[in-house]
Amino acid sequence: MTNGVYIHRSLEGVLPDANLLHVKVRTKEILEKELQRREIASKYDLDLEFQPEGTVTTAQTDRLNAREEGRCKQSLMNHGADILRNFAGIKPILPYVVAVSITILCTLVGMAMTPFVDEENFCMLYLLGVVLVSCRYGLGASLLAVLLSVASYDFFVVSPHFTLARSETPCLLTFITMLVVALTMSGLTARVKQHAKQLDMRVKERTYELAVANEALKVEVASRAQAEERLKEAVEELARSNTALAQFAKIASHDLQEPLRSLRGFTDLLTRRYAGKLDEKADEFIEHINDCGKRMERIIEGVLSHARVQGSDRPFVNVNLNDSVKEAMKNLEVAIKESGANISVDELPTVKGDALQLVQLFQNFLANAIKFRREEPLRVKISCAESVGSDEMAAYLDVDDDLPRAFWHVSIRDNGTGFESRHTKDVFTMFKRVHSGQVYAGTGIGLAICKAIVERHGGNIWVDTMRNGGSTFHFTMPIVTDSEKSAA
Amino acid sequence: MSRFIEVLLVEDSPADVRIAEEAIVDAGVNVNLHVVNDGEAAVRYLTQQAPYDNAATPDIVLLDLNMPKMNGHDVLDEIRNQNNMKEVPIVLLTASESCDDVEKAHNLGINYYLRKPVQGPGLGQLLNAVQSLWH
Secondary structure (H helix, E strand, C coil), X not given: CCXXXXXXXXXXXXXXXXXXXXXXXXXXXXXXXXXXHCHHHHHCCCCEEEEECCCCCHHHHHHXXXXXXXXXXXXXXXXXXXXXXXXXXXXXXXXXXXXXXXXHHHHHHHHHHCCCCCHHHHHHHHHXXXXXXHHHHHHHHHHHHHHHHHHHHHHHHCCCCCCCCCCCHHHHHHHHHHHHXXXXXXXXXXXXXXXXXXXXXXXXXXXXXXXXXXXXXXXXXXXXXXXXXXXXXXXXXXXXXHHHHHHHHHHHHXXXXXXXXXXXXXXXHHHHHHCCCCCHHHHHHHHHHHHHXXXXXXXXXXXXXXXXXXXXXXXXXXXXXXXXXXXXXXXXXXXXXXXXXXEEECCCCEEEECHHHHHXXXXXXXXXXXHCCCCCCCEEEEEEEEECXXXXXXXXXXXXXXXXXXXXXXXXXXXXXXXXXXXXXXXXXXXXXCXXXXXXXXXXXXXXXXXXXXXXXXXXXXXXXXXXXXXXXXXXXXXXXXXXXXXX | CCCCEEEEEECCCHHHHHHHHHHHHXXXXXXXXXXXXXXXXXXXXXXXXXXXXXXXXXCEEEEECXXXXXXXXXXXXXXXXXXXXXXXXXXXXXXXXXXXXXXXXXXXXXXXXXXXXXXXXXXXXXHHHXXXXXX
């Protein structure tokens, strides 16, 4: 993620002194993308611009300032307030007017009180005036107040009245005291004001940063929600097209099957009635037609069977995999006997599934092993272990998530021909046959059906193999807990 | 000499009709074969509507499942309640592998089903069984 500076122009008016926002937004890409969409930008009246950190110059700032005038309401209001404050020079004159007024007020009070109070005490009254002015209006006004106060005190309050004749030490002392107080107070005030101003600025800056970060967050939330929505749509679309495809396969295969069966009917008739009665070539041709017909029948049956697995909605029941294997071996009895295969089966678990499909699963694996056996006697070992997702499996499946629950990991290992490891994913694809059809008869659907079955049961399927080194097919199935078993 | 048995074959595909004819020949049973080409005609035949006013009630019906106008299921639905049709054996002919299709037909009252193409000993045994009823 790139960190960067976002200039948030529409909010600049809020911060007359700081037109640039330095907000580090982690998701620059998302923000930019969403800005391109304009929808969100216009909704929030945002005009954001990305600049790499450190490239914002003063000239740019000024330019932005100039462009910004009147951009949004907030900006206009602040602008108006500035104009008012400067109107007719009120701002600079006000403190001096106040200084003069306070001094006059003190003098009037002093003159009125002279008969009753000792005149020396009035210097304290003037001192109070000076403190007030210096607290509020800064150095200039407070100096003016000091001068006026000393003069007024001397002229109006201290006798002899209406003369500045007394220039003795107490009066000088009064002047110096007031001066020191005025200087100290106005200095303090200035510093306090400056602090307050700085604090205010920082508050505004932070508010501003927060506002932008908030906007960015909104944009990100919106974009995530959109992404999620899109994902959901894609998944639904995929499910729809999957169903449509299975439906298509079923219908197409069905319609192909009818004429094919007629064809096979006639070639059967030909064989039964005319075999040996025509010449040798005719016999050979009939045989070829028969073979092709049988092969096409097997393919169509395979496609249909694949479509049936995907389209099946038979509810799952508890299935003991030992029974499934036994059933599969019974179905393959002849082939097993002929090949002299030695099949050993470990104790297998009970899973939740479709009994018929699980028989088919093992039957396809075993038929595959028998078909691709070598000269030496075929040995097949079916074993099972509990697994929480091996690294090997994760690598194959390209997942790095923690697998949510434990799986049964079933392996079917043979000492057959195996195949090149680059074909390990191809073998589960329909019609992909990694061996040439001349050597091995097959439709290329068996393992695709296995994949469909395993996936319907919530598991994964993969294979380890080596050319001439045998193959081990693996699949996983979710472990059924005892409570789930009894619920079934 | 046993009597000829009346067979109604309901089949839209000429090729499949030919195969059935040959299968009947192979079976060596004396058969009067009547063929209609769609479900509607089958219903007219079995209810003796024109042009089948004088049609004899068949001893067995061979009924294809997949046909234009009315399919096998529709025909079954239509005729199984007819008085003269309650006892007649109906054999479903189907190229379908689907258990659902056969099960549905079974619920509608078929007695038997044969996988297409109709050939080999299956049909022969069936026709022989029907014939033996009339000895």
